[in-house]
Amino acid sequence: MTDHVANGGLAAAEIQRGEASANRAAAERGDAPLLPAERLWGFWEFTYANSALAIATWAFLIGGSVGLFVGPKEGIAAIIIGNIVGVMLTALATTPLSGRYGIEQFVALRSQFGYNGSRVVYMLAVVVLTMGWLAVLAMMFGRSIDGLTALSSGEATNPTGIKMIVAAVGAILVTWFIVAKGPTSIKFFNMVVSPALVILMIVMLYLILQHRSFSELLAMPALSPPFEDNTLNFIIAIEVNLAAGFSWWPYIGNLARLTQNERTAFWPNILGIFGAAALGEIVGLLAAVALGDSDPTIWMTKIAGPVIGIIALLFVAFANMTSMANILYTSIVGLRQVGTASVRAISWGAILFLFCVIPLGLVVFYPQMYDGFFIFLVWTSALNSALAGIGIADYFFLRGQKLDMRSLHGPQENGPYRFWGGFNPIGLFALAVGFAVYVLVFNPQTLASLPAFKYLTASVPSCLAAGAVHYVLTRLFARGRGWGLYP
């Protein structure tokens, strides 16, 4: 009898432990807020994770793009100015609330856009942008392969040729295969790639400084400034870096929710994301200007002969695939989180492949997208800067830094975040206004701009306009209609 009772008690305890473990796993996936005791990262762990994320080959690409517009001295200034403002505003909009409540970023977004509106934002900010990034990184992989085969055979490169396209398609398909296996292999690659990229950066900087002193580098001209007005070129370089800073909007909230508290969620972004990205971009800028090409897959071949060039390109190719796996995995996990039941019913491998179709199309039919990479980057800021403005206005000024976990995670159809059919028209209108302000002030496609652009940039007015519209219209209309549980 005693044994039976004891065994029954043990079995019940076992079941409870299993349930607790399953609940925690579900919370880690974003289905529920992570409790304070369940958070993993302290200050330095999060700083390291952020640095590892920020030091990627895209930093070299962005730095090289800056070198098109301005020389190194102005370029370093533009990198610091753009990235600190962009990262500060993006981190403010996403990380304090994630750090305080352990809430998944796009669940929290229901408080700003409604439960259906947050899905629209997810599609625009994550799905569309990640597809673009996948294509760009795959093209960079393809150009790395084209570059190293040219180096080893002594032939000329063909950056948009069939070899690049085949390699880029291969990169997307291999990435699909890796991610389909799950996150374990991705974690392993991350542990290897990030420290190795730091070493690559240091080696590149050393090799560049072997041929030219730092003061000589600072005095070098830009590669291909589009305008005679140097101030305009400088502001465009700042805008490219604002875009780079704001481009973290889709990703850092969900990393921040793993940290121990609000302060730990915020400040490591400044050290890690801003610090590491700025450093990587500066190396890319100096290399591009010193070696005469903004494309890292080209200047790496010129830096120190074929052997080092081949090793560097092989490594860049590998690092690109790691970045592709990271963003593909994160995007699909989030898509299944915000998606409808029919989206969640699609198998993991199938939904991954469907996601890769558009990037494959871009690689095959629009390979020249890579050379205008900075155009893609600034288009993303038209959206991300507005999202940051709305996030800051909503969480800090409208809600007084208070979110209702019960309503955000409970059934949505009759909850306080249903707004109008699941969409918050005010939040979505504010997003459209921010986007329109951006494009009016500075056209990312043509680089045409209003005179105000030289004093304000485009991301900053977009962020302010979207935040102001969201704040004013919410105050005027939302509470009266019982929308959004605003205090």
Added chain:
Amino acid sequence: MENDIAWQNELGRRARIYEDIEAGHRFEGTMTVLDYAGMTVLTLVLVLGSWFWGA
């Protein structure tokens, strides 16, 4: 159905924990006026310093 009820209960439990923390003002590591002042000063120093050095 049982799983749904169990999960709703779990969500409720987690929400209650946060409601209790909030009611008792027991959030740890919250950002204060010093943090906001610090980020403002840091941003201004980096922006103005870089502008005057590089522009």
